[in-house]
Amino acid sequence: MQQYPPNIEHIDQDMLKVEVNLDDTPGEWLGYVMEKLFDAGANDVYYTPIYMKKNRPAVQLQLLCSKELLTEIQSILLKETTTLGIRYYPITVFRMERRTRKIKLKWGEVTLKEGLQDGTVVKVSPEYEDCRLLAEKYGIPLKDVYAAVWRQIEVGTT
Structure with missing residues (x-):
């Protein structure tokens, strides 16, 4: 798979979406498994609540990774969860160009993550x-920090 810098707009070929249904894995194991999958190189890992046969609540663990990582990802899933099987299928992923920049608020700097398409x-x-x-640090609500960021972006003083 061709590797691209994370800030360049591109299409990732040879990616896989991997998923397992977990109806008997304790919830406290899920965060641990997620960390191991990210450490192994998964691009994204997430959980979705589902219902399985006999209306049992469960979780579907899904992740994106390159084909080259499949063996390691499978090993983690089989060793660290209660799954007996793994589904995976090819997927193509479009990735926007990305960049970061900092803005100054009255409390300090905040990094902005920007997504660009065709340079915009x-x-x-x-x-x-x-x-x-x-x-x-300043004992203020998180929502107030976010509001200050959005105000500054809207007036274009970044």
Whole structure:
């Protein structure tokens, strides 16, 4: 698989979507499994609540990874969860060009993550960790930090 820098708009070929249904895996194991999958190189890992046969509540674990990682990903899933089987299928992923920049608020700096399409910024999102640290440091609600970021973006003073 051709590797692209994360900030260049591109299409990832040879990706896989991997999924397992877990109706008897304790919830506290899920975060641990997620970390192991990310450490192994998974691009994304997420859980969705589902119902299985006999109307049992369960979780579907889904992830995206390159084909080269499938053997390692399968090993983690089989060793760290209660699944007896793994589904996977090819998928193509479009990735926007990405860049970051910093803005100054009265409490400090916040990193903005920008998504570009054809060189034009079409998405902007404040970095959660920066906002969280400012909220904790100054004892202000997190939503107020986010609001200050959005106000500054709207008036174009970034």
